[in-house]
Amino acid sequence: MASRPRTLYEKIWDAHVVEMRDDGTALIYIDRHLVHEVTSPQAFEALKVAGRPVRRPELTLAVPDHNLPTTARLDAKGAPVPIADPESAAQLAALEVNAPAFGIRYIPATAKEQGIVHVVGPEQGFSLPGTTIVCGDSHTACHGGLGALAFGIGTSEVEHVLATQTLLLQQSKPMEVRVDGDLGPGVSAKDLILHIIGRIGAAGGSGYVIEYRGRVFERMTIEERLTVCNMSIEAGARAGLIAPDDTTFAYLNGRPMAPQGTEWDAAVAYWRTLHSDEGAVFAKSVTINAADVEPSVTWGTSPEDVVPIGGLVPHPEDFADESKRVAAQKSLDYMGLVPGTPMTEVPIENVFIGSCTNSRIEDLRAAAAVLKGRCKADNVRWAIVVPGSGLVKAQAEEEGLDKVFIDAGFEWREPGCSACLGMNPDKVPAGERCASTSNRNFVGRQGPGARTHLVSPAMAAAAAVTGRLADVRELV
Amino acid sequence: MQPLTRVEGRAIPLGLKNVDTDIIIPAKWLKTISREGLGAGAFEVLRAEPGNVFDDPAYQGAPxxxxxxxxxxxxxREHAAWAMLDLGIRVVIAPSFSDIHSGNAVKNGILPVVLPQEAVDRLLEVAREGLEITVDLEAQTVTTPYQDRFAFEIDPFRKHCLLNGLDEVGLTMARGEAIGAFEASRTAAQPWLMRGTAA
Structure with missing residues (x-):
């Protein structure tokens, strides 16, 4: 029976429809649910009050990440170090109690498998191609790098998934971002996704699920694909995904929660069908030439405020629409930047390498390659590296990367969300700048008054050694 | 959640684009394990600015x-919706919303109204005059004392939930049999999908 050609997104969607409601809303089955301490307590509380159990506890995995300090977790005697902030401690304790009480697997803060949810899911083989993956965190789109339909949800939806293993959803429209050609030397996946967001805008993907297609993505490693998909939400998209291929299967093979033996073979056979069909129609399509992408930096307070590192701080009057001119002026005031200033003349006092966007082993290798034999500039007051998980940390230490960072004047920390979001003790002081490998440059995101410039890991390293935003290609 | 049928009142003329949920409620407020009291941190950064619309007496208590x-x-973060609700906001009018936040809003009885930029600009003018705006969910209209009348679209399921203050979890739990059947067919065909952490 011939069927209409479908996009990858439509195939995954169709495979998860439990039933359609008359009003066009679909009841969608959720295969994998990640839970952290910040967006779950009210959901567990609601279940308790209503006396509702968790429908499929084995399909949820809980791990603390947002609130955890990234300083040592165990003292000299091997005892857990108490969390100083009482509210953070209470929230972390709530997850530690709620997860096992509802039969959910919980990875404690002191386990080597602990890390940022979006690093842990792929690393453990919990996140799989063709699955629907949700988490009370907008960067869930990250898991799309494995060919999953992954998206962030609110706490009411966390409760809904826990109770029913489903969500009531309206289907999004499929959008294609095609990048052909090859990225130049020194241009990373992070530079590419910043370039894409700069091009389509912070609302450019609103109402869509983006499929990243073309040679550049086919040649990427899984970690690079995770970086790209991670920031789909910064373009307003519900999710972003890349068709699974041999690179994906090789990455997942043998991971603790991935299928094994004959089930593995059956899974791979199914995963090979997960690609957009010839002739499938995308509601919106954007094409980018990889050769046009340069190391990218943000100048403002929206992730769409992107310029190549060789560019200048823009003038508000450069923008066509009035609301953007107003927003740009507000951003420049907040960022303390003068229009027309070369980006490479912007001094940096803080450097943060970490977050669910860029804290995996390849990210740390890229930064260390720039830092090896170098030291941070004197005006860089604070530089930290926060590995995405305990396993990433251990791997980096095995490779001696920790030494490279420490010798360069960086602090080598324990895994967590850290300075990405101004919630735990890792914050950027008011009025100071940070070259950050995270995903958001919003007002106050890294702490009240903090000024964030989003960059790749290699570019963050370049900023550390030069004490200003710098083109990493001049250092390697 | 509280049903919403018709909201009449003054409107806070913010007008800013790309208002992110960090602006609506900064991360330091997310350490709570409750849904209550977040209004104290709502729009904190904007409220630090002298003459901001949130603290202007003309818009106090505007819904x-x-x-x-x-x-x-x-x-x-659904805390953004909880913070808005705590401020007494029941309707947000904008040219576009983020997918996640508009869903969170509806689940807390807040109506997101999407209107074209020109209509939003007009409503901003009316709001700045301190005049009352009427949002009628049943009729799907926004009207002003100047006889402006803007119709808006809303997904019928969302409308139904808002009008009746429905608990989605309860609705879906009633479909337990259909979910069970779906799970049974998956377990038979692709058992590895159902193993999760038990793999």
């Missing part, structure tokens, strides 16, 4: 907020 494009972008 409607008017914003620019891409309202509620960024973090999925």
């Amino acid at each position: 409607i907020l008017i914003a620019g494009d891409n309202y509620g972008c960024g973090s999925s």
